[in-house]
Amino acid sequence: MATSRAAQASDLDPTKSFQGLILALQQYWAAYGCVILQPYDMEVGAGTFHPATTLRALGPKPWNAAYVQPSRRPKDGRYGENPNRLQHYYQFQVILKPSPPDLQQLYLDSLKVIGIDSALHDIRFVEDDWESPTLGAWGLGWECWCDGMEVSQFTYFQQVAGVECAPVAGELTYGLERLAMYVQGVDRVYDLNFNGRDDDKKVTYGDVFLQAEREYSRHNFEHSDSDMLFKQFTMAEEACRKYLEAGYSADRSQHLMALPAYDQCIKASHVFNLLDARGVISVTERQSYILRVRELAKACGAAWLKTEAGGVAA
Amino acid sequence: MPDLLLEFFSEEIPARMQARAADDLKKMVTDRLVAAGLTYEGAKAFATPRRLALTVQGVPARQPDLKEERKGPKVGAPEQAIAGFLRAAGLTSIDQAKVQADKKGDFYVAITEKEGKPALDVLAAMIPEIVRAFPWPKSMRWGAQSASPGSLSWVRPLHAIVATFGPETEEPVVVPFDIDGIKGGDVTRGHRFLSPGDIQVRRFDDYVAKLESAKVVLDATRRMDIIRADAKNLAFAQGFELVEDEGLLAEVAGLVEWPVVLMGEFDKSFLSIPGEVIRSTIRANQKCFVLRDPQTAKLVNKFILVANIEASDGGKAIVAGNERVIRARLSDAKFFYETDLKTKLEDRLPKFAGIVFHEKLGSQAERIARITALAGQLAPLVKADAAKAERAAQLCKADLLTEVVGEFPDLQGLMGKYYAEAQGEDEAVAHACEDHYRPKGPDDLVPGDPVSIAVALADKIDTLVGFWAIDEKPTGSKDPYALRRAALGLIRIVIDNQLRLPLRRQLWRHFGSVERDEALAAAFALLHPLHDQIVNISATDIELAMKLEVLVSEKTRAASNPKLVQAHSYLKQTDDLLSFFADRLKVQLREQGARHDLVDAVFALEGQDDLLMVVRRVEALGKFLDTDDGKNLLAGVKRASNILRIEEKKDGKAYNGAVDAALLDAPEEKALAAAVATAKSEGDTAVAKEDFAAAMTAMAKLRPTVDAFFDKVTVNADDKAVRANRLTLLNEIREATRAVADFSKIEG
Known part of the structure; x- marks a missing residue:
């Protein structure tokens, strides 16, 4: 029987373990004053979908939060055979509203805590206009490069759910696997050291996720039940509209159920992604599905602005 | 200052x-x-x-001081007028205004001095x-x-x-x-x-x-110079040559304030991928330059990157990082390329049935079928092997479905050529896969191989006719389907290769292919031979051709087959599209220095659908008008046309009958009638032989007799019959010269 030992600080060195990297980012942004949230408990395509970003970006109230969000991209599955494409991966998401004047420096300092020194590495802000057609959202910013590799997205939100952001929020999205591969010097995502141990207690990213990648790729491309998914899309769409309607006060000055309605919008979006991966949506239909999700997102955004967190006096 | x-x-x-x-x-x-x-x-x-x-x-x-004078009402003007003047001039009392006098008496003037800020x-x-x-x-x-x-x-x-x-x-x-x-x-x-x-x-x-x-080079041009020079030196020192790329250079200079040029390398095994794919991968994703061997002109396994910092380790970590990213990118590219090679181009075609080309123009598969049929039809006209042209047309879009083109759309065509070569297609077919997109812009090459020409023409005609049929023509600055480029491309292919292409017939026929209606297609097929006849005749006798066309038009209506009428009616759209070509050609010729009025003078003739002949006429006309004979003849013809225009308007009739030899009286008049008859017949013969220079020479012979006629003969004679006959003679001059151009459109 292997002898166990107490965890050492070096196990959590962000350049040695995946979890160390996550913890370092959480610590850094917690120290800044962010609320450190846990992942949203629904399938989403990106950290932006978390209501802590999409909805909290709307309205006048200040909001600073950071969290890890597992992101599902059914189409990007490669049966575990591609060294860096995954249908499920982690994003680290930071949202600061209003965007602070030194946001770029805050970001650079966060890179330093995970072992990327700007005296040694070439860090660049390269134009990238961000747009999410399904969320009715856009912003301007950059993709951040480290030695030629895109490691983060940096966006000043201008519009979300069809609503102008006032004030503007700054959003940082770190591609955690990519960053970890870079600082660990690993070329294959599955070879990442997850827990920072070098002994027989070492757990790799592959140990945790390789089987899942294979199973979900089979599911996403070959076996997902399209009939059921088409029904689920319609059901989510209808439920979203129903909850939105039910949530309005009689004079429509307040909304009391924006979050449950938005859950159904998220659901519709993910179901659409699954259908898309399965190849059962034609090019022309694709556009109309995206539009349908966007309409839901916009209606949810409008409802959110009528809630307390959205800025309406209780 | x-x-x-x-x-x-x-x-x-x-x-x-x-x-x-x-x-x-x-x-x-x-x-x-x-x-x-x-x-x-x-x-x-x-x-x-x-x-x-x-x-x-x-x-x-400081700004210069400004002195403004404002004229006001007369002294003693009504109070209201004075008050209005004070308000407008910003004065508080009429005492502040000066009194000046002119012819009409004394009036107020306000002089304001505005001090410069x-x-x-x-x-x-x-x-x-x-x-x-x-x-x-x-x-x-x-x-x-x-x-x-x-x-x-x-x-x-x-x-x-x-x-x-x-x-x-x-x-x-x-x-x-x-x-x-x-x-x-x-x-x-x-x-x-x-x-x-x-x-x-x-x-x-x-x-x-x-x-x-503080490590900022302010001037972008200097940053570009530094990058270019350092990159070349770094390459030269190792015996390589930089593949220059001004677009990339400008972009990179906009990404750094302190350019530091470094060199990295990738595994030699990646050199099995086509050079363009390596270059696109490294350029598009990493904004790095590639290098080649100056002897073989082939890429080497090195790249140049431009960092924004002088790193504390001399750039080792930066180079290592970039090498890792490029390795991953090239692995993807290699995988894509090798995957692509496993599927034959023709095996990709069925997928096109499910891909919409344009909502109203059907699927990509339908479009490819049209281009294939058209390339086959055009092949004999451009001296291409019809079977090869059809094969090339069938395969030329297949690379759109490959992984490499999916990743790098710029490589469309080029990858088609590589994949066609790899599967052992005929060389002409493989080249057509790339060259049928040409010319892609004003600086691009024009295809010269007959198979490429056939497919390139078919591709462009299908695009133009298609969007004309669904009324998606360019308007103003909007040309989302790049139809102007397509038309200009076709023109350049025709002119550069000296092709004879009866455009009107080809375009009209293709309207029949674009409409997805079987009965209509049958109607087009019925009309084909008739139109072919008309087109053939129009080469020698345009009037007869026009008459025939009217006849066909009436007959189709009489046949009471609505599809026939519809098919025939496409001639209107055909002519509209032809005039679009005429406009593009005008722009093109003007840019080459031809006078726009000469182009107009040629296009004013009926039935000009043979672009090469139009260009030849314009050239011959330009040369002719540079000579004294040309200038004087032009003056004479214009004089004749002007007189005719005035008199025809006055009399309300056209003098387009035949000259009555018996009424010819003056010797200059008789000489002119004879000269016109000769010029007309020589001119027509020359035009039929497409020898426009000879046609011009025939016209030139008219000059002395025209000059003499205007010198000695009074057109508006007292005798009405004589006058009418002389006007008819003037018309003959105009008609004779119309064999080469409509001289009335020429300036000067």
Whole structure:
């Protein structure tokens, strides 16, 4: 029987373990004053979908939060055979509203805590206009490069759910696997050291996720039940509209159920992604599905602005 | 005189916007200075990723004083008029106005002297205006102030503005303004990583020098020069040659303030991928340059990257990092390329049935079928092997479904050629896969191989006819389907290869293919031979051809087959499309220096659908009009046309009958009638042989007799019959010259 030992600080060195990297980012942004949230408990395509970003970006109230969000991209599955494409991966998401004047420096300092020194590495802000057609959202910013590799997205939100952001929020999205591969010097995502141990207690990213990648790729491309998914899309769409309607006060000055309605919008979006991966949506239909999700997102955004967190006096 | 220094310091400006923004800044500032009466000596603008800067030298310290005189009412005018004048002139009492006298008596004049403002005040008002009106392609709001409506917007968050003004001999002053909390100042910052501290600046000279020592090269042209020279040297030192790429160079120079050129390498095994794919991969994703072996001109396994810092380890980590990313990218590219090679191009075709080309024009598969049929039809006209042309047309779009083209759309066509070669297609077929897209722009090559020509023409005709059929023509500056480029491409292929293409027939027929209606297609097929006949006849006798066409038009109507009528009616759209070609050709010929009126004179003739002949006529006409004979004949023909126009209008009839030889009286008149008959017959013979120079020579022989006629003969004779006969003779001159061009459209 292997002898166990107490965890050492070096196990959590962000350049040695995946979890160390996550913890370092959480610590850094917690120290800044962010609320450190846990992942949203629904399938989403990106950290932006978390209501802590999409909805909290709307309205006048200040909001600073950071969290890890597992992101599902059914189409990007490669049966575990591609060294860096995954249908499920982690994003680290930071949202600061209003965007602070030194946001770029805050970001650079966060890179330093995970072992990327700007005296040694070439860090660049390269134009990238961000747009999410399904969320009715856009912003301007950059993709951040480290030695030629895109490691983060940096966006000043201008519009979300069809609503102008006032004030503007700054959003940082770190591609955690990519960053970890870079600082660990690993070329294959599955070879990442997850827990920072070098002994027989070492757990790799592959140990945790390789089987899942294979199973979900089979599911996403070959076996997902399209009939059921088409029904689920319609059901989510209808439920979203129903909850939105039910949530309005009689004079429509307040909304009391924006979050449950938005859950159904998220659901519709993910179901659409699954259908898309399965190849059962034609090019022309694709556009109309995206539009349908966007309409839901916009209606949810409008409802959110009528809630307390959205800025309406209780 | 004082100089102005301006700098807008912001977060990273997109590389592609920098040069334009520098120009805009210079224009906005200098235009406003001039409008404010402040003429300057010189101005220059600069851009880096983090700043836009402008120096304006020799700005006067003050605006000139302005004296304005305003004329008022007469002395003793009604009170109301006086009051209105005082208000308008800004006077409080009529005593402040002067009295002046003119012919009509005494009147009031208000003289106001407007003192010129100090330039500093003008600048203080102007700079905020410019910031708020700056024409960024896309701008954004940021920070806490973005909560209020109308808050400042800029391309990315704007942090500071340097604005100093003053003569060389004195300490300049800061231009005072406040834009949403950003005040005019004299402090900027150096390189983000290499020299991040504040820098106080005075004027342009020390500004540039201080930036340079803070690791910022202000001038983009200098950054480009540094990168180019260092990259070439680095390559040369190892026996390689830089594959130059000015577009990439400009972009990279917009991504760094302190360029540091480094070299990296990748595994040799990647060189099995086509060079263009390696280059596209490294260029598009990594913004790096590739190198080649100067002997073989083949790529080598090295690349050049441009970093923004002098790293503490000399760049080792940066090179290693870039090499890792490029290795991953090339692995993907290699995988894509090798995967593509496993599927034959023809095996990809069934997928096109499910891909929409355009909602109203059907699937890609339908489009490919049309192009294939058309390429086969065109093949004999361009001396191509029909089977090869059809094969090439069938395969030429297949690479759109390959992984490599999916990743790099720019490589469409080229990959088709590689994949066609790899599967052992005929060389002409493989080349057509690439060349049928040509010419892609004014500088691109025109295909010269007959198979490529057939497919290129078919591709362009299908595009043009298709979008004409669904009425998606270019309007103004909008040309989303690049139809102008397609038309110009077709024109260049025809002219450069000296092709004889009866465009009208080909275009009209293709309208039948584009419409997805079987009965209509059958109707087109019924009409084909008739139209072919008409086209054949039109080459020699345009009038007869037109008559026949009217006849066909009537017959189809009489046949009471609506599809026949419909098919025939497409001639109208065909002619509309032809006139689009005529316009493009005019533009093209004009750009080559041909006179636009000569082009008009040729197009004014009926049935000009053979582009090569049009061009030849224009050339011959141009040469002819450069000679004395040409100029004088033109004068004579114009004189004849003018007289005719006036007299025909007066008489309300056209003098287009035959000349009555019995009524010819004067010897000059008889000579002219004979000369016209000769010129007409010689001209027609020459035109039939397509010898336009000879046709011009035949026309030239008319000149002395025309001159003599106008010298000695009075057209408007007293005898009505004689007069009519002479007018008819003038018409004959006009008609004879119409064998080559409509001289009335020629200027001069």
